Amino acid sequence: MIEAKNIYLSYDDxxxxxxxxxxxxxxxxxxxxxxxxxxxxxxxxxxxYGEIPLKHGSLKIExxxxxxxxxxxxxxxxxxxxxxxxxxxxxNEYTIEDNIMIPLKINxxxxxxxxxxxxxxxxxxxxxxxxxxxxxxxxxxxxxRVAVARALAHNPKIIIADEPTGNLDDYSAEVVWNLLKGANxxxxxxxxxxxxxxxxxxxxxxxxxxxxxxxxxxxx
Numbered sequence: 001m002i003e004a005k006n007i008y009l010s011y012d013d014x015x016x017x018x019x020x021x022x023x024x025x026x027x028x029x030x031x032x033x034x035x036x037x038x039x040x041x042x043x044x045x046x047x048x049y050g051e052i053p054l055k056h057g058s059l060k061i062e063x064x065x066x067x068x069x070x071x072x073x074x075x076x077x078x079x080x081x082x083x084x085x086x087x088x089x090x091x092n093e094y095t096i097e098d099n100i101m102i103p104l105k106i107n108x109x110x111x112x113x114x115x116x117x118x119x120x121x122x123x124x125x126x127x128x129x130x131x132x133x134x135x136x137x138x139x140x141x142x143x144x145r146v147a148v149a150r151a152l153a154h155n156p157k158i159i160i161a162d163e164p165t166g167n168l169d170d171y172s173a174e175v176v177w178n179l180l181k182g183a184n185x186x187x188x189x190x191x192x193x194x195x196x197x198x199x200x201x202x203x204x205x206x207x208x209x210x211x212x213x214x215x216x217x218x219x220x
Contacts, residue, residue: 001025001026001027001029001061001062001157001158001190002023002024002025002048002059002060002061002158002190002192003023003024003025003058003059003060004021004022004023004024004057004058004059004060004216005022005057005058005059006020006021006022006056006057006058007020007021007022007047007054007056007057007058007059008020008021008054008055008056008057009021009040009043009044009047009052009054009055010055011043011052013055016055016214017039017040017043017214018040018043018044018047018211018214018216019213019214019215020057020214020215021044021057021215021216022216023209023216023218025190025192025207026190027157027188027190028184028188028189028190029190029191029206029207030180030181030184030190030191030193030202030204030205030206030207031190031191031192031193031206031207031208031209032193032194032195032198032206032207032208032209033045033192033193033194033195033208033209033210033211034194034195034196034198034208034209034210034211034219035210035211035212036212039211039212039214040211040214041162041194041211042162042163042194044194044211044216045160045162045192045194047059047066048061048066048081048158048160048192049077049078049081049083049160050066050069050070050074050077050078053067053068054066054067054068061077061080061081061158062077062080062157062158064076064077079107079154079156080156080157080158081156081157081158081159081160082103082150082151082152082153082154082156082158082159082160082189083151083159083160083161083162084144084147084148084151084159084160084161084162084164085147085162085164086162086163086164086166086167087167088135088140088143088144088146088147089147090135090143090146090147090150091135092134092135092136093134094134094135095131095132095133095134096122096127096130096131096133096134096135096138096146097115097118097119097122097131097132098118099135099146099150100117100118100121100122100146100149100150100153101114101115101117101118101153102150102153103150103151103153103154104117104118104153104154106154107154109154117153118131118149118153119131121149121152121153122149124149124152124179125145125146125148125149125175125179126145127142127145127146127149130142139172140167140168140169140172141168141169141171141172141173141175141176142172144164144165144167144168144172144176145172145175145176145179147164148164148176148179148180148183152183152187152189156189157189157190158189158190158191158192159180159183159189159190159191159192160192160193161180161191161192161193161194162194163194163195163196164176164180164193164195165177165195165197165199166195166196173199174199177199177202180193181202181203181204184204185204207219
């Protein structure tokens, strides 16, 4: 599913954030990535969907080489990935139903199918009663549930989540973890999460990676 061999990541050529990154993530795994602030966790996630290019090494996702990827190949790769951000990144001018429909429209689904899928997902995250609301009319926890629904909308094979519960209260965080757990267990989606706090009693098998001084370690 995801295979990294000696990858190097940086924002300039003077300092590498990730050095000699080597790891493998198998299909249907649930992975946590930890490390101190500034260790490169978010940078690593962004490399998965081509937002930050690799400086050196090989990164394969679904057998697609990410190094140097662009254009049609990058767009095709992103069809297999759903992304959840800590700050939600919902479009305030769109209703939450329209926000969920965005990846469906980008991936060529018809308006009818897009709307039907959005309704199903709103019911799944228990927000059907707010379909016509705008993001700024929702709580942070509700907005993140919309973000999870949006990430699931186009039936991705991988979900990447960057601190998805970092701004949430305990109740909202539990709801989000349950949604991610369900995506993994029930839909067979590979889930990769950056977090400072691995939830207790998640109830499913998972692996942990950690980044320290640019090196990626497996946590036993």
